[in-house]
Amino acid sequence: MLKQLSFFVLLFAGLIINAQTAHNTLSLLPDYIQHTAEKGSFRIAANGITAKIVVDPNDWKGVTRAANDLGDDVRKVTDVVSPVVKDTKLLHGAIIVGTIGKSKLIDQLVDDGKLNVDAVKNKWESFMIQTVGDNLIIAGSDKRGTIYGIYDVSEKIGVSPWYYWADAPVKKSTDLYVKAGRYLQESPKVKYRGIFINDESPSFSGWSNKHFGGINSKVYTHIFELLLRLKANYLWPAMWGNAFNEDDPMSPVLADEYGIVMGTSHHEPMMRSQKEYTKRKDEIGPWDYVTNAENLKKFWTEGLERNKSYDNIITMSMRGDGDVAMGKGDDAENIKTLKQVIADQREIIRQVYGKDPAEVPQLWAIFTEVQRYYDAGMNVPDDVTLLFCDNNWGYIRRTAPVNELKRKGGMGLYYHIDMNGGPWNDRWINTTTVPKLHEQFSLAYKSGIDRIWIVNVGDLKPKEMPIDFIMRYAWNPDAISADQTSDYMTDWATGIFGKEHAAEIAELVSRYSKYNLMRKPEVQDPNIFSFVNYHEAERVQKQWQDLTAKAEALEKKIPKEALDAYYQLVLYPVKASAGVAEIYLATGSNNLYAKQGRVSANEYANRARELFELDKKLSAHYNDSIAGGKWKNMMSDVHLGYQHWSMPKENSLPPLDEVIPLASPSLGIAVEGSTDAWPGTEGKAELPQFDILDKQHYYIDIFNRGKGLLKFTAKADKPWIRLSTAKGSTETEQRLYVDIDWKKAPEGKGSGLIEINQNNTKVPVVINTLKKAVPDSKENFYGGFSGEFSIPANKFSANVSGKQAKWIVLPGLGRAEACMGIYPTTAQSSTSEKAPRLEYQIFMPESGSTTVLLGILPTQDVNPGRGLRIAVSIDNGGPVILDARKGYHDEFKEYTAENLSRSKTLKPLPDFNHNYALISRGKPRRTEVFDNQRWLDAALDVKKPGIHTLKIYMIDPEVVLERIIVNPNDKYPSYLGAPERN
Numbered sequence: 001m002l003k004q005l006s007f008f009v010l011l012f013a014g015l016i017i018n019a020q021t022a023h024n025t026l027s028l029l030p031d032y033i034q035h036t037a038e039k040g041s042f043r044i045a046a047n048g049i050t051a052k053i054v055v056d057p058n059d060w061k062g063v064t065r066a067a068n069d070l071g072d073d074v075r076k077v078t079d080v081v082s083p084v085v086k087d088t089k090l091l092h093g094a095i096i097v098g099t100i101g102k103s104k105l106i107d108q109l110v111d112d113g114k115l116n117v118d119a120v121k122n123k124w125e126s127f128m129i130q131t132v133g134d135n136l137i138i139a140g141s142d143k144r145g146t147i148y149g150i151y152d153v154s155e156k157i158g159v160s161p162w163y164y165w166a167d168a169p170v171k172k173s174t175d176l177y178v179k180a181g182r183y184l185q186e187s188p189k190v191k192y193r194g195i196f197i198n199d200e201s202p203s204f205s206g207w208s209n210k211h212f213g214g215i216n217s218k219v220y221t222h223i224f225e226l227l228l229r230l231k232a233n234y235l236w237p238a239m240w241g242n243a244f245n246e247d248d249p250m251s252p253v254l255a256d257e258y259g260i261v262m263g264t265s266h267h268e269p270m271m272r273s274q275k276e277y278t279k280r281k282d283e284i285g286p287w288d289y290v291t292n293a294e295n296l297k298k299f300w301t302e303g304l305e306r307n308k309s310y311d312n313i314i315t316m317s318m319r320g321d322g323d324v325a326m327g328k329g330d331d332a333e334n335i336k337t338l339k340q341v342i343a344d345q346r347e348i349i350r351q352v353y354g355k356d357p358a359e360v361p362q363l364w365a366i367f368t369e370v371q372r373y374y375d376a377g378m379n380v381p382d383d384v385t386l387l388f389c390d391n392n393w394g395y396i397r398r399t400a401p402v403n404e405l406k407r408k409g410g411m412g413l414y415y416h417i418d419m420n421g422g423p424w425n426d427r428w429i430n431t432t433t434v435p436k437l438h439e440q441f442s443l444a445y446k447s448g449i450d451r452i453w454i455v456n457v458g459d460l461k462p463k464e465m466p467i468d469f470i471m472r473y474a475w476n477p478d479a480i481s482a483d484q485t486s487d488y489m490t491d492w493a494t495g496i497f498g499k500e501h502a503a504e505i506a507e508l509v510s511r512y513s514k515y516n517l518m519r520k521p522e523v524q525d526p527n528i529f530s531f532v533n534y535h536e537a538e539r540v541q542k543q544w545q546d547l548t549a550k551a552e553a554l555e556k557k558i559p560k561e562a563l564d565a566y567y568q569l570v571l572y573p574v575k576a577s578a579g580v581a582e583i584y585l586a587t588g589s590n591n592l593y594a595k596q597g598r599v600s601a602n603e604y605a606n607r608a609r610e611l612f613e614l615d616k617k618l619s620a621h622y623n624d625s626i627a628g629g630k631w632k633n634m635m636s637d638v639h640l641g642y643q644h645w646s647m648p649k650e651n652s653l654p655p656l657d658e659v660i661p662l663a664s665p666s667l668g669i670a671v672e673g674s675t676d677a678w679p680g681t682e683g684k685a686e687l688p689q690f691d692i693l694d695k696q697h698y699y700i701d702i703f704n705r706g707k708g709l710l711k712f713t714a715k716a717d718k719p720w721i722r723l724s725t726a727k728g729s730t731e732t733e734q735r736l737y738v739d740i741d742w743k744k745a746p747e748g749k750g751s752g753l754i755e756i757n758q759n760n761t762k763v764p765v766v767i768n769t770l771k772k773a774v775p776d777s778k779e780n781f782y783g784g785f786s787g788e789f790s791i792p793a794n795k796f797s798a799n800v801s802g803k804q805a806k807w808i809v810l811p812g813l814g815r816a817e818a819c820m821g822i823y824p825t826t827a828q829s830s831t832s833e834k835a836p837r838l839e840y841q842i843f844m845p846e847s848g849s850t851t852v853l854l855g856i857l858p859t860q861d862v863n864p865g866r867g868l869r870i871a872v873s874i875d876n877g878g879p880v881i882l883d884a885r886k887g888y889h890d891e892f893k894e895y896t897a898e899n900l901s902r903s904k905t906l907k908p909l910p911d912f913n914h915n916y917a918l919i920s921r922g923k924p925r926r927t928e929v930f931d932n933q934r935w936l937d938a939a940l941d942v943k944k945p946g947i948h949t950l951k952i953y954m955i956d957p958e959v960v961l962e963r964i965i966v967n968p969n970d971k972y973p974s975y976l977g978a979p980e981r982n
Contacts, residue, residue: 025480025488026155026472026495028186032129032179033156040180042136044095044157048174050074050082051136052094056103057086060143062259066150066228067097073154076163076170090135095153097138099146106139115139123187125233129153130182141187144233144259148185151229153178160496161229164222166464167564167627168496186476190445192261192313192412192452193474194227194234195467197460199420199427201240204459206633216248223460224258230471234261234313236454239268243275245306256310263312263454266365266387266414267319270300270345271307274322287321288328289341297344304352313361313452314349316342316384317370323421325369331899335378342380358383358408363452365389365414368892371397375864375894376902385409385451388444391860391891392419393929394432396440399862399958400448412452413444417466419456423891423929424523425647427458428639429573431516434469434485435812439821441470443862443958445477446826461634462573465509468492482810482821486510496569497562504554505570510812511547512574515540518815519975521580522642523930526588526654530974532675541585544578551575564627572635576618580640583611587654594657596677597668597705600732605656612653615640662706667758671765672698673972678763686766688972690740691785693774693843694981700765702756703733710758718752720744721767738767745771775843775947780982783843788969788978791840793855793961794818795980797949798839804828805957806836814857814962815932815976822957829866829956833879840950842966844942852950854882854936855963855977858928861885861894862958865905869955872938874948880938883910884959887934931975933962 024031034041044051055067067084075081082095088104090096098106100117109115109132117139120126126141127149138153140146155161158171197204205215212218215238227235235255237244244262245252255262268274277284277299284299285292296318304314317338320326326334342364349357363385366374371389380386388398388411400411417437419426441453453474457463469488473480480488489506497505518540519528529537551574558566586608593601622635641652670677673688687698704710711729714736716722724737738754750769755762770785782791794809794817801807805827813819820838830836844850852872861868871879888909893899895909928934942948952961965977972978 024491025484026491027152028476028479029129029152029183031156032181032183034177034179035173035175037177038179040131041177042131042134042180043093044082044136044176044178045074045078045080045173046175046177048080050078050080052091053082053084053097054087054091054094054105055084055097056088056105059097059099059103060146060259061257062143063097063099063140063146063150065258066147069225070095070097070150070154073157073159074176077158077173078176093134095136095138097146097150099140099143102143106137109137119184120145124191125231126185126187127152128182128184129178131178131180136178144228147228147259148231151231152185155229155495161226162464162468162496162565165226165461166496166568167630169559169561169565171498188231188475189477190450190453190474191410192234192454193232193471194236194261194263194454195232195460196236196265196414196454196456197223197238197458198236198265198456199240199418199458200238200242202636203461203634204238205240205242206636207631210632211630214247215242217250217254220244220251221254221258224255224260227260227471228258230468231475232471233259234263234452234454236263236265237273239265239273239275241275243273245271245273245303246276252307252310259311261311261313262307263363264315265323266315266367266389267323269315269318270303270348271312271314272300272303276303277321287318289318289337290328293344297348300345301348301352304348308352313363313385316345316362316364316380319367319370331372331376331902335373335376338373338378346381357381361385362409363387363412366398367414371892372894372899375906376899377904381409383408385412387412387414387452387454388449389414390416390440391929392416392421393426394436394440395858395860396444396862397860399443405448410451411449412454413441413449414454414456415440415470416456417463418458420458420647422645423889424645425642426520426522427647428521428637429516429577430463430466430513431520432466433510433513433517433812434466434488435482435810436517436814437466437469438473438480438482438485439810439813439857439960441473442477442482443825446824459634459637461631462568464569465492465513482808482813485812496565497558501554501557504550508547508551508554508570508574511543512577514812514815515543515547515581516577517932519581519931521577521639524580524584526584526591528975529585529588531588531592532670532673533972533974534979536974536976537585537588541582544581548575548578567622567626568631572618572622576615579611579615579618583608583615583640584654586611587656590656592675593703594659595675596670596703597659597680598677598703598733599659599661599705599707600703601657601659603732605658608653608656612640612651615651661704664706665704665708665710665758666706667710667712667756667761667763668703668705669756669763669765670701670703672700679761684764684766686768687738689768689770689786691770692742692745692772693784694786695739695742696786697737697739700736700738700754700756701733702728702730702736704731712756712758714754714756716752716754716767718750718767720746720750721752721754723754740769742771745769747771772845777841777947779841779947781841781843781947782980782982783845783966784981785845788965788967788972789981790977791842791964791966791980792816792818793820793838793963795840795982796820796838797841800837800839802830802834802836802954805830805954807838807954810960813960816962819857819960819962821960822954825957827954827957829869831871831881831955833953836954838952838961840952840964841947842950843947845945847942847944849939850942850966851968852938852940853965853968853977854938854952854961855933855965856884856936857960857962858888858932858934859884859958859960861888861906863956864903864907867907867956868959870936870959870961871953871955872940873951873953874940874942877941879951879953880940881955882936882938884934884936884956886910886936887928889928891929
C-alpha cells in the first residue's frame, strides 16, 4: 500500500508540474487528447465505436445536459455519437461524469479507494479528469466544476467554444484517446467571470427577432453554453427594451439549470430590469425614492421573490430613471438618500431570503457619478462587492484601495469593450487589443480586484476575440504574462482554424485591432491624419491596404469548412475597418485637393463613394450569405457619418467636394509640409529644410487644374539639387521628388530654387539646406538638425532597474509596436534618482530650452491618494516630475471644487497641456479618449549642442510610456508625431 501511495504521489506531482508548464494560453491543463493508443490510455472513439457517458440521474440537470453536449461533440468530431446513460452503476470502458457529493458514481469510486478527490473537494468550480482502470473520470467539486470538466474534454477533442457563435470548424478525427494520468484544474482566481449583452439594438435584437422571435430563452441558452465552454459563470442580460425574467419566464429557469449566475446591470437594482419599471411606470409612480419609496420597495420585493430560488448577484442602490445620474439634489443629498435606499434594500433581502443579507451576494456599482459619492466617503456594508468601473473606453478608474482589501465582499470590475454613450460611441467592430486588455485587467487583478469581472460586450459579435481572452485570462491571470499575449493570439487562432495558418491569422487580427485602437472607426474624421507632413496619411493607408491584401490572399488558402469563421473573425473586420479608414482618408484628400484646385480631387471623391458601396456589400454578405444566412441583421450598426456621440439614423459619407476643371490645362503645385497651393498663394513655395544627417527626400506635387494634358518642366538652379524628373505630363497629378547631393552641397546653410514651368506659368520652390559636422558616436542616437523627432519607448539605450521594480517591454501595447511599463505594478512609489529609469541617446544641435513630450497611455487617476507621476531629465540635470494626469479629461465631473472639498484623497487636476498642434491637430478636448494617448510636456535645459542622455524615471508604477517626442513643431502638425529618426 505504501508503494502504491508513493507512486500515486509521484504521479500526481508530475502531472501538476506538467499542467503548470505544458499548457498553451487557452488552457491551464496539458493537451491530454491523443489520436493513437498508448499503454493505459482511455479510448473515447476508435474504429467507429465510441465510449458511453454515464451520469447519475440525481446529479445536477446542468451536468446531464452538458454530458449530452459532450456526446454530441464526439459525434461532431468522429461522426459517431457517444450515448449518454443515466445510471448509478459503473460501466466498463465508459466516461464517468459526476459532481462530488451529488453523484453516487463519483462517491462510490472515492469510497472504494479508486479515486482521490481531496485536491478538488469543497473547492469553488474545480475539477479533475483522470483515467482509472478502463474508465475516464470527470469529477467536479460543484455543478459548474463538473460542467467545466466536461467542456474541457470537448474543446480538446476539437470542438471550439465558438462552434456556434463564430461557426468555428470542428477538427475531425476518427480516433480519440485520453493519455493516462490525472489532470487537475484548480479553482479560478476571479470568482465571477461574465459578460453584459448591451447596446443590442439594432444588430443583436434584429438578429434575435429574425431567428428566434425575440431575445428569449432560445437565444440565451446559446449564450449560457458559450459562457460555460469558456469556463465563465456570470451574465447581465440584454436590457434595451428587454426584460430577461418577464419576456420569457423560462430564461431564468434555464439559466439556473445551466449553472449561470444572473445579475442585472449597474443601474437596475434588486433583480428588476429597467423595462419592468417603464412598463409599470404609471402604476408605480416616479423613480424617486424621496417621494415614492414605498412603491419602489414593493416593486423591488416582487423582483427578489420571483428570483430568490436562483443563483444571483443582486445589484444594490439606484441611479436615475435609466442609465443616468439621479436628477434631484446635489451629491450630499443623493448620498443621504442612497444610504437609506441600501439600508431598506438590505431589509428587503432579509425578509425575502429569510436570512442575514451578508449571506446573499450583492454588488454596488461605482459607475460614472457614483464614484464621486465613494470618493466623498459613501460606502456599503462589508459583505457587498465594490464593483469599480472603467472610464467607458477601456481604462480602469480605480485600482483596489488598500483599505478595502480585507472586505468580505471583495472588489470587482465592470469593463467596456463596447460603448454606447458619451463622449462617443464605440460599438460597431472590435477596437481593443489583447495587450491592452492584459495591461488593464492585470493592473486591476494585481491590486486586489478579483471577485467579479463583468464585461460590456455589446452584441457579443463581433467581439469574439476579446471575450475569449478576458474569460480565459480571468481563470488565472498569473498564467499569461505580458510577453505571452502574442502566444495567446496564435493559440486562439489555432484553436479555431488549426496550426497551418494560425500565425498569419493571429497577426491579421492583432493588426486590425491595433489600427482600430489608433483611431476608432466611429471617431474617424477626414482631418485626423496629416496629408502633408511625414507622409502620415499615406502610411496609415498603406498599413490598411497591406493588411487587406494579406487577408484576401490568405482567404484563398482557408479550407471550405472554415471560410464562414474566417469571414466573421478575420476578413470582415479587416476589410470593413480598412474601408472605413480609407473612406475618411479619401475624403480628406478630396477636401484638401479641392481647396487646391486639383482636378484629381474628383477621383478621391469617387474613391470614397466606391468604398461606401463596398461597405454596404461587406455588411450584406455578413448578414445574408455566410453560414446560410445564419447571421441575418447581426451586422446592422450604423458606423459611418457620426456627427456627435450617438448613432446616426443611417450610414452616410462625410461631405465631399467637387472641382470644376478649367477649360484648358493649368499648372498647380503643392509642396510637402504645406496645405497651400501655387499659383494662388502669397509668397514662394518652400520645402522643409534638408540636412546632411537625415538626408531627406521631399516631394513637390505637380497637378492639373484644367482639362487636357498638362506638360511641365522642372529645373534647379544649383547642381547639388537633384530632381526625380526634369519634365513630365499629366492629366491629373504627378509627384516629383527632391533630394540633395551632399558631396557637392555647400557647408553650413545653403539655398536654391527649383522652377516648375508650364508654358509661361512659372512657379519657384525654395530649397534650404544645412551641412554641418555629423556627431561622432559609436552609439545609436535619435535626433537631427531639423526639429521634431520621436523615439519609441522600447528603443532605449539603457534600462536601469530599481531595487524593487523595473521597466519592462510590453509587446503590442499601445498605438506603436510596444510600450514600457513597470513590473510589478504593485511596487511602491519612488521619488529617488535610484528609481527604475530608461535612457535614450539624443542629438541636440543647439543649446537652450527644449520641449519633450511623453506619450503615455491614458491611465486614469487609479490611486488618487498617492498620485500618478513620472519624471524626466537630461544628462545630470535634476528630474522634472510630471503629473501624469495632465490632459486627463474629467468626463464625470469628479474634480470640481465641491468634490475636492469633500474627498480625502482627490487632488486638483494640473493645468492642461500646451496645445501642441500634433495633439489631435490642435483640438485638445478629450484627445486622450479619442486618441488612446495622453501627452505630458516638460521644458528641459540643454547645456550645449551634442549628444545627450534623456532619462525617464518611474515614480508611480501604473504609468505606461509609449512614445517620446522632442522639439514638437507646430509648423508641421501630425496625429502620430514625427517618425523616429536615428
